[in-house]
Amino acid sequence: MISQSIKNNLTADCENCFGLCCVALPYAKSADFAFDKESGSPCRNLQKDFRCGIHGKLREEGFKGCTVYECFGAGQKVSRITYQGHDWRKQPEKAKEMFDLFPIMQQLHEMLCYLEEAMALKETKSIYPDLHDIYFKMEQLTNLSAAEILSQDIPAHRALVNELLLKTSLLVRSKIKNKKKPKGKNLLGAKMRHADLKGSDFRGALLIAADLREADLRLCDFIGADMRDADLSDANLEGSFFLTQAQINSAKGNDRTRLPLTLSKPKHWG
Known part of the structure; x- marks a missing residue:
C-alpha cells in the first residue's frame, strides 16, 4: 500500500x-x-x-x-x-x-x-x-x-x-515602493555587495558567482535563477519566494545569512 x-x-x-x-x-x-x-x-x-x-x-x-x-x-x-x-x-x-x-x-x-x-x-x-x-x-x-x-x-x-x-x-512585490531593479538578467559575477534589492524580480537571472554579500534581498522572486557560487554571506533573503533549497545549496553563505523559514543553511556553508 x-x-x-x-x-x-x-x-x-x-x-x-x-x-x-x-x-x-x-x-x-x-x-x-x-x-x-x-x-x-x-x-x-x-x-x-x-x-x-x-x-x-x-x-x-x-x-x-x-x-x-x-x-x-x-x-x-x-x-x-x-x-x-x-x-x-x-x-x-x-x-x-x-x-x-x-x-x-x-x-x-x-x-x-x-x-x-x-x-x-x-x-x-x-x-x-x-x-x-x-x-x-x-x-x-x-x-x-x-x-x-x-x-x-x-x-x-x-x-x-x-x-x-x-x-x-x-x-x-507590489508592497515594495521605489524598487531598485537589477540591471538585466545577466548578472554573472555582478558586484552587488550592500545593494538594496528588496522586492526585485530575479526570475531566470544568471547570478553565478555574483557578490551579494550583505545585500537586502527580502521579498524577491527567485524562480529559475541560477545561483551557483553566488555569495550570500550576511545577506537577508527573508520573505523571498520561489526560492528552492537546491538554489541555496548551490550558493555560498554563512551563519549570518538570513533565509526564508522554509529553507535551511547548507552544511558546506560552515
Missing part, C-alpha cells in the same frame, strides 16, 4: 526511488561532475540497492552538481506510483519509458511546488481559487499513466501555471 506521504511529497525521498536521477539524466565532465555520463546510462557510483556509493563525500569526489539537484519528489512518484514499485532493472522493457518520464514528472512536481507556495501566501487571496484549481488539475495529471503523461503538451501546461506565478510575484 502506498502511503499518503509518498503521494503528496514534493521533496526528494531517495529511499523510495530507483536512483532515477542517477540514470535518466546526462551530464558532462565539468566543475560539477567528475566524468561524462549519457542519458539512460547508470552512474558508476550507483549501487545495486539504488543508493549512491559516495553520497557522503560527493563534493570531495567532484560531484557538486549532485548535491544541488532537486527532483521535487518526482523520483518516488515515478518509482512507487506510476510504476507501482517495479524498477527498471527488473523490467528492462520499461526502462526507456521510465527514464523519459522522470524529467517530465520533475517539471510537473516543480510546478506543483511553486503553486503550493503561492497558495500559502496571504497576498494571493484574490487569485487563490485560480491557484487551487490549476494545482488540482496538475496533481491529477501526475497520477496518469506514463503513456498519458508523455503525450501531454508540457509547455502549454507550464504557460498556464506561469501566468498565475507571475500574478503572484506582482502581488507580493
